[in-house]
Amino acid sequence: MEQQYILALDQGTTSTRAILFDHDGHKVATAQKELPQIFRQSGWIEHDANVIWEHARQVMAEVVINANIKPYKVASIGITNQRETTVLWNRRTGEPIADAVVWQSKQSDIFANALKEQGLTQKVYDKTGLWIDSYFSATKIMWLLENVPGARELAAEGDLLFGTIDTWLLWKLTNGAVHATDYSNASRTMLFNIHDLQWDEELLALFDIPANILPEVRDSSGIFGYTAEFVFFGLQVPIAGIAGDQQAALFGHQAFKTGDVKNTFGTGSFIVMNTGEQPAISTHGLLTTIGYGLDGKVTYALEGSVFIAGAAIQWLRDGLQLIINAQETAEMADRSRENHPKRVYLVPAFTGLGAPYWDQNTRGAMFGLTRATGREDIVRATLESLAYQTKDVLDAMISDTQLDISTLVIDGGAAANDYLQRFLADLIATPISRPDQLETTALGVAYLAGLGVGYWDSVATLPNSDEVTVELPDEQHAEDMQVAYQGWQKAVEAARMFPLDVE
Ligand SMILES: Nc1ncnc2c1ncn2[C@@H]1O[C@H](COP(=O)(O)OP(=O)(O)O)[C@@H](O)[C@H]1O
Numbered sequence: 291m292e293q294q295y296i297l298a299l300d301q302g303t304t305s306t307r308a309i310l311f312d313h314d315g316h317k318v319a320t321a322q323k324e325l326p327q328i329f330r331q332s333g334w335i336e337h338d339a340n341v342i343w344e345h346a347r348q349v350m351a352e353v354v355i356n357a358n359i360k361p362y363k364v365a366s367i368g369i370t371n372q373r374e375t376t377v378l379w380n381r382r383t384g385e386p387i388a389d390a391v392v393w394q395s396k397q398s399d400i401f402a403n404a405l406k407e408q409g410l411t412q413k414v415y416d417k418t419g420l421w422i423d424s425y426f427s428a429t430k431i432m433w434l435l436e437n438v439p440g441a442r443e444l445a446a447e448g449d450l451l452f453g454t455i456d457t458w459l460l461w462k463l464t465n466g467a468v469h470a471t472d473y474s475n476a477s478r479t480m481l482f483n484i485h486d487l488q489w490d491e492e493l494l495a496l497f498d499i500p501a502n503i504l505p506e507v508r509d510s511s512g513i514f515g516y517t518a519e520f521v522f523f524g525l526q527v528p529i530a531g532i533a534g535d536q537q538a539a540l541f542g543h544q545a546f547k548t549g550d551v552k553n554t555f556g557t558g559s560f561i562v563m564n565t566g567e568q569p570a571i572s573t574h575g576l577l578t579t580i581g582y583g584l585d586g587k588v589t590y591a592l593e594g595s596v597f598i599a600g601a602a603i604q605w606l607r608d609g610l611q612l613i614i615n616a617q618e619t620a621e622m623a624d625r626s627r628e629n630h631p632k633r634v635y636l637v638p639a640f641t642g643l644g645a646p647y648w649d650q651n652t653r654g655a656m657f658g659l660t661r662a663t664g665r666e667d668i669v670r671a672t673l674e675s676l677a678y679q680t681k682d683v684l685d686a687m688i689s690d691t692q693l694d695i696s697t698l699v700i701d702g703g704a705a706a707n708d709y710l711q712r713f714l715a716d717l718i719a720t721p722i723s724r725p726d727q728l729e730t731t732a733l734g735v736a737y738l739a740g741l742g743v744g745y746w747d748s749v750a751t752l753p754n755s756d757e758v759t760v761e762l763p764d765e766q767h768a769e770d771m772q773v774a775y776q777g778w779q780k781a782v783e784a785a786r787m788f789p790l791d792v793e
């Protein structure tokens with residue numbers, strides 16, 4: 291058979307990428323565009339949905355050109371996306387009614403606080419698996435309906451559509467023919483009942499969100515629709531896989547067994563455990579969510595969402611200008627460890643604390659500064675904060691599930707950092723496995739899109755070609771790690787005693 295390819299479109303917080311995979315699961319080519327972040331007010335982060343769409347089109351064309359293949363050799367397309375980020379658009383014009391409200395954005399805090407004050411926390415968790423927070427789409431939709439002139443009228447006329455980024459891109463790719471999402475993305479809206487697998491009418495009424503703006507929810511694998519002719523070299527290519535990026539990464543690691551767990555270190559850090567066909571209930575601040583829907587069945591997951599991970603490294607570079615690039619941080623941290631035994635702690639709660647604390651009123655803090663503290667120590671504290679946040683979540687997962695974690699698999703941009711991988715292995719006293727190819731998110735949705743058109747027959751026959759680097763914990767560091775973690779816990783406690791009032 292002539293070689294065909296799967297095109298994965300990975301629309302992340304900071305960039306839009308298209309990656310082509312071959313039948314062996316090898317990456318054949320990549321194309322990428324940075325996505326401008328819009329900061330209109332303190333705490334707000336928005337994206338221009340039209341720019342996202344334009345970039346998506348461009349990278350899809352570029353990747354085919356970079357790979358030097360005929361476009362008709364693309365067997366199917368998969369979409370994976372930054373989750374929760376909310377777009378509302380006009381069905382008739384295809385124009386967004388406002389900039390997309392990004393998952394990290396805080397403008398709807400006031401709505402989230404109001405829902406908590408109404409005593410809805412447990413009800414919302416029981417239905418959606420989510421702890422009320424402005425992170426999820428629901429309060430973002432409420433904010434847009436309230437603040438964009440004419441939004442409610444448009445909804446009343448049946449001309450307003452809501453989507454997370456997957457839905458927006460699917461709608462654009464099909465030229466408005468398909469308004470749909472998959473279970474994994476729906477489960478992040480705080481509107482979807484993860485037990486009944488339906489939009490929850492009671493919550494929609496409580497939040498005053500009209501049901502007619504919502505997309506249809508489908509399995510993560512299967513044909514959603516076809517590219518409109520003007521979109522992709524005049525071809526009608528099936529879009530056959532959709533998953534939120536964190537769930538796609540779980541799938542990309544082939545973490546199909548109950549208890550399999552991964553952490554993706556991108557802008558944020560998302561630790562996700564496969565919990566099988568039954569939803570696991572958390573009493574430690576984790577989210578119960580849908581991993582993926584496949585062959586008419588959903589697989590559930592537990593998730594710890596950490597808002598700031600690689601973003602803290604970007605802050606060192608662009609905000610503090612302490613580093614020139616992210617790559618140099620590993621060696622800087624090594625030097626700090628050699629020269630300065632005294633630890634500095636950074637609590638990178640720049641947009642509040644996610645799992646397991648869910649405290650949107652805390653902001654970042656640094657502890658342990660002395661006259662001898664230098665930039666290498668701050669860099670090290672920043673990298674170590676990514677590991678401490680991971681341990682916070684893993685401890686919660688172990689308590690919730692009573693499962694042992696034999697290995698943690700990691701991926702995402704910051705997973706390339708050797709210092710982080712070593713420190714994390716020591717801190718959690720668990721081997722850390724890192725694939726050499728860190729595009730696990732894209733690979734995951736490529737698998738889904740390939741399965742959706744029979745390019746691969748079943749999950750059992752998916753290729754697994756990645757080389758991995760395994761970092762084993764060093765027992766000699768065990769005692770030091772206990773002390774270090776206690777210091778982190780004190781730092782978090784202290785940061786939380788200095789709350790910002792919500793405006
Ligand atoms: N060597 C590195 N060490 C630490 N952080 C890194 C390194 N390389 C990239 N990063 C961080 O990884 C993030 C980008 O990862 P990526 O998976 O592309 O994120 P996203 O999908 O959220 O846009 C950036 O925040 C960047 O600071």
Ligand SMILES: O=P(O)(O)OC[C@H](O)CO
Binds near residue numbers: 301534535
């Ligand atoms: O774009 P990423 O990779 O930072 O992922 C963002 C998450 O999906 C937000 O929930």
